[in-house]
Amino acid sequence: MAKRSVLATVTLISLAPITGCSSDAPALRNEAPSLIDSTIPAGYPKGTYSERAPADNALTLERATLGKRLFYDPQLSRTNEVSCGSCHQQQYGFADPREVSIGVDGRTGTRNAPSIVNAGWGKTFFWDGRVDSLEEQAGQPIENPLEMDLTLTDAVARVAADPSYVEDFNQAYAEAPSSSSLQKALASFVRSVVSGSSPYDRHLRGDDSDFGPQRKRGEALFLSEKAECFHCHPSGSLSNEGFFNNGTYTAGGDTGRQQVTGRVGDIGKFKVPGLRNIANTAPYMHDGSLPTLEAVIEQYDAGGRGDPTTDPQLKPMALSSEEKADLLAFLQSFTDDALLRDPRFAP
Amino acid sequence: MKWRVLAMLCAGVPALAGALGCSSAAHDDERLAGGAAGISGVGNPSPGGGANAGGSASAGGGGVTEGGACVEQPAPQRTQGTLLSLSLKPSLTNLPFVFGQPNALADGGSLVALNLRFYVSDVHLLRSSGEPVAVDLVAESGVPEPYGVHLFNAEEADSATLRLLAPSGDYSGLSFALGIKLSCNQQPPAQLSDPLTDVSQMTWPHTGGFLFLRYEGRYTAGSAGASGASPTVNIPPAVHMGGDIRKELVPGVSVSGTFSIPESGRLEKALNVAMDELFKGATADIDVSDVAVGLLSAPEAVAGERLRRQLSALHVFVFAP
Numbered sequence: 121m122a123k124r125s126v127l128a129t130v131t132l133i134s135l136a137p138i139t140g141c142s143s144d145a146p147a148l149r150n151e152a153p154s155l156i157d158s159t160i161p162a163g164y165p166k167g168t169y170s171e172r173a174p175a176d177n178a179l180t181l182e183r184a185t186l187g188k189r190l191f192y193d194p195q196l197s198r199t200n201e202v203s204c205g206s207c208h209q210q211q212y213g214f215a216d217p218r219e220v221s222i223g224v225d226g227r228t229g230t231r232n233a234p235s236i237v238n239a240g241w242g243k244t245f246f247w248d249g250r251v252d253s254l255e256e257q258a259g260q261p262i263e264n265p266l267e268m269d270l271t272l273t274d275a276v277a278r279v280a281a282d283p284s285y286v287e288d289f290n291q292a293y294a295e296a297p298s299s300s301s302l303q304k305a306l307a308s309f310v311r312s313v314v315s316g317s318s319p320y321d322r323h324l325r326g327d328d329s330d331f332g333p334q335r336k337r338g339e340a341l342f343l344s345e346k347a348e349c350f351h352c353h354p355s356g357s358l359s360n361e362g363f364f365n366n367g368t369y370t371a372g373g374d375t376g377r378q379q380v381t382g383r384v385g386d387i388g389k390f391k392v393p394g395l396r397n398i399a400n401t402a403p404y405m406h407d408g409s410l411p412t413l414e415a416v417i418e419q420y421d422a423g424g425r426g427d428p429t430t431d432p433q434l435k436p437m438a439l440s441s442e443e444k445a446d447l448l449a450f451l452q453s454f455t456d457d458a459l460l461r462d463p464r465f466a467p
Numbered sequence: 468m469k470w471r472v473l474a475m476l477c478a479g480v481p482a483l484a485g486a487l488g489c490s491s492a493a494h495d496d497e498r499l500a501g502g503a504a505g506i507s508g509v510g511n512p513s514p515g516g517g518a519n520a521g522g523s524a525s526a527g528g529g530g531v532t533e534g535g536a537c538v539e540q541p542a543p544q545r546t547q548g549t550l551l552s553l554s555l556k557p558s559l560t561n562l563p564f565v566f567g568q569p570n571a572l573a574d575g576g577s578l579v580a581l582n583l584r585f586y587v588s589d590v591h592l593l594r595s596s597g598e599p600v601a602v603d604l605v606a607e608s609g610v611p612e613p614y615g616v617h618l619f620n621a622e623e624a625d626s627a628t629l630r631l632l633a634p635s636g637d638y639s640g641l642s643f644a645l646g647i648k649l650s651c652n653q654q655p656p657a658q659l660s661d662p663l664t665d666v667s668q669m670t671w672p673h674t675g676g677f678l679f680l681r682y683e684g685r686y687t688a689g690s691a692g693a694s695g696a697s698p699t700v701n702i703p704p705a706v707h708m709g710g711d712i713r714k715e716l717v718p719g720v721s722v723s724g725t726f727s728i729p730e731s732g733r734l735e736k737a738l739n740v741a742m743d744e745l746f747k748g749a750t751a752d753i754d755v756s757d758v759a760v761g762l763l764s765a766p767e768a769v770a771g772e773r774l775r776r777q778l779s780a781l782h783v784f785v786f787a788p
Contacts, residue, residue: 243666345765354665356657361666383567385579385685431581432683432704433767 172240173311177255177304182292187309189288190302192467195278197268199224204261204306205467207233211460213397214313219408223267230374232408237396237459240311243361247390247406250380258306259299272299313465315396318456324356331453338450341443347420349447351433352392358454363389365431367424368405376406388429399452400460413451417444537651539660541615544603545632550733551592551602553629555619556787557583557740560700564742566621575689578702580742583621584669585680585708586662587629588614588717589644595637595725602633616647618662618669629738635730639723645778646679646709646717653712671710679709679717680771682745700743701750708771711758718778724786737787748777 173179190196192205207221208214216233223229231247239245245257261267262275279285280297293301315321319330328336342349354360363377369388377389390406404410410419419425421444423436439447459465557564559578564570569577591599604612607630620626646652651663656670656677664670669678683705709716728734749770758772 345768350671354656354670357665359665360668360670362668381567384569385567385581429685432685 173308174253174255177307179308179311180292182288183305183308184312185309186288186292187305187307187312188465189285190279190306191309193279196262196270196275197224198270198274202268207261207267208236210462210465211400212402213237213400213460214465215397215401216408217402219403221267223264224269227266227269229264229266231406232403234391234393235397235401236310237313237315237456238357238394240314241357244391248377248380249363249391254307254310255300255303258303258310272302275299276302313459315456315459317458318396318454320450320453321456323453334446334449335453337443338446338448338453341439341447342450347437347439347443347447348433349420353395358395359392362392364392365389365427365429366405367419367422367427367430367434368407368409369429370425370427374407388427395451395454397455397460399455413448414444417447535648535650537614537648537654537659539613541603541611543611543632544601545634548602548632548634549728549731550605550609551631551633551728552733552735553631554735554737555627555629555740556737557621557742559742564740569687572686572689572700572702577687577689578684579687580621580682580684582668582681582683583619584667585619585645586616586647586669586677587619587643587645588616588647590629590631591642592631592633592638592728593640593642593721595639597639599642600634600638602631605630605632612662613660614647614651614663616651616662618667620667633728635728637725637727639725640721642719642721644717645720647677648717649712649715652676652709652717669709671707676710676712678707678771680706680774681708682706682749683767700746702746703749703767703770705767706745706749706770706774707765707767708775710768710771716775718775720778720784722784722786726786739785739787741781741783741785744781744783745774748774748781748783751777753777 177183190204191208192203194200194203194206196203202224207216209216213235214237215235218232220228220231221233234247239254242254244250244252245254246260251257251260259272262270263272276297276299279289279302285297289295289297289301289305292305295301319335322329323331323335323339341347342353343355344350352360352362352364352366363386365376365388368390369376373388375387377391378384378386380386398404399413402411402413404413404416410416417439420434421437421439424430424434557566557580559570560573562570564580566580566583569579571577587604590602590604592602593599604615604617606612609632617629618626647663651659653676654663656664656667661667663677667677669681670676671678684702686702686704722738726734726736751773753773753776755769755772755776
């Protein structure tokens with residue numbers, strides 16, 4: 121326990137001034153004093169914030185700061201026009217407000233960029249879960265021809281040509297820029313983007329000042345066998361990190377997880393997203409095909425779009441208009457306004 | 468202490484209070500938790516038996532007991548022994564049951580498993596004399612698995628092996644709990660580590676606690692089924708067993724079969740997981756209305772409760788020839 125406290129203290133001190141916030145401000149978003157020492161949003165798996173990072177990429181101020189610089193640097197795209205932050209926009213909960221994300225030369229893929237908030241607790245990454253570390257994840261969009269279309273070798277060469285970057289890499293990793301340290305730095309920044317001060321988080325900590333009766337009714341419905349949201353979005357983390365066909369897939373579409381595993385049973389399965397700031401991350405689903413949360417609720421209420429691959433647990437729910445409104449109010453309680461405006465995570 | 472989580476749920480989620488039994492009766496340990504003999508009705512092992520220094524465990528009284536605290540790093544039963552490696556191999560009508568792929572059925576239809584996972588804990592080997600010997604479930608590194616629990620997840624090949632550190636000798640079978648003990652079942656997942664977190668996909672927040680076994684699949688009828696003829700096996704779309712913190716529900720499994728564990732090296736064996744037996748239990752025509760009420764009335768929960776009650780009469784787990 122003592123070790124954990126020391127680690128947490130080091131983390132707090134080291135991350136505090138990422139973008140020049142006052143030295144006495146807590147480093148990560150969390151309003152509950154009892155949780156500041158661990159910086160874990162309520163309901164998340166135990167273990168300190170720092171412990172979520174791999175041993176060879178311990179989280180430090182220098183690494184997260186370097187990662188932020190890289191995250192917002194369009195030099196990491198072939199055309200010098202697209203950065204990670206182009207598709208993971210802070211005001212939209214670090215997701216993409218466009219139906220599908222747009223890369224260099226206006227190229228489009230088939231998926232809507234998911235939020236990176238609280239990704240430090242992730243088990244796998246991308247909608248199809250094809251990688252299992254943030255470090256590995258960080259390199260793929262750079263090299264993807266539909267996204268940033270730049271080899272990691274070229275990306276490293278670009279930053280290595282900038283003496284200030286060389287100094288930053290030296291400070292962070294005691295080495296010259298490399299593809300490994302570049303990916304590690306990006307992962308460190310992503311790991312630092314933590315949301316834990318929404319009305320829902322405060323509710324989990326016993327503060328219902330912004331969690332009234334309608335939200336409570338919505339929560340009860342969310343956790344019930346009628347709506348069954350909890351099967352995939354358990355309390356707290358709001359994602360079980362699994363892969364499910366939630367009824368969005370239709371024949372001929374993006375087969376998702378099946379492209380990774382080759383299993384017939386995985387056709388149309390996509391990773392269950394966490395729902396932090398969900399009211400700000402429209403459009404929804406892997407393909408951005410649902411423009412509003414109301415549309416999401418309607419699709420689930422209908423039991424999906426009718427494809428036979430839809431998860432058998434999804435059935436028409438026959439929710440009343442009041443129940444839909446309650447669910448919507450509950451989903452809106454996941455909005456962490458402070459995170460969306462926090463200058464430490466801004467360009 | 469054991470009612471802390473239930474109390475939290477009762478206080479924190481008023482809408483669930485009635486269904487969870489948040490009344491004074493819910494605190495009646497005798498009624499809800501203490502009556503082990505009448506709880507599961509199956510031939511349970513004795514998780515609470517506790518091994519002595521020599522590595523043997525008491526046989527217990529036949530019903531599942533609470534089995535002590537939920538400890539993430541349990542003290543090992545022994546530090547030396549031979550590794551018994553048990554490969555868990557799902558099967559259907561004596562053929563390999565391939566996860567995520569169509570498995571042919573006798574009616575010409577097919578079955579695709581979408582989710583199959585279960586917990587194993589409290590493993591005992593049975594000496595030829597009948598004496599149970601508590602053994603550790605260990606990770607590949609040799610250290611006991613957290614909480615003494617193993618999660619089989621058909622999506623992850625690494626989870627398909629049970630590793631037991633056991634003393635050498637001649638044995639006539641083994642037993643284990645298909646689930647987790649009550650003291651773990653009552654803990655909030657956020658305060659636990661893998662395999663007892665939400666990532667397990669076994670947490671059940673509306674009732675608290677964990678599922679012990681979870682199955683979901685997609686059955687496509689063949690021509691025989693489409694014409695009304697029954698398939699060889701009645702197949703439920705989903706089976707959710709467990710998921711209730713109010714009672715000690717974990718069922719026991721006994722597997723017969725002789726084997727000898729050498730003094731050194733390792734022994735590898737395979738344990739078939741007969742899905743047709745599992746489905747048979749889940750679709751058994753038995754009344755479970757005393758438990759399957761309110762929040763537990765979903766068809767998959769009813770199927771799970773039927774399976775739980777039938778488990779001792781089934782041969783879901785069988786040593787492979």
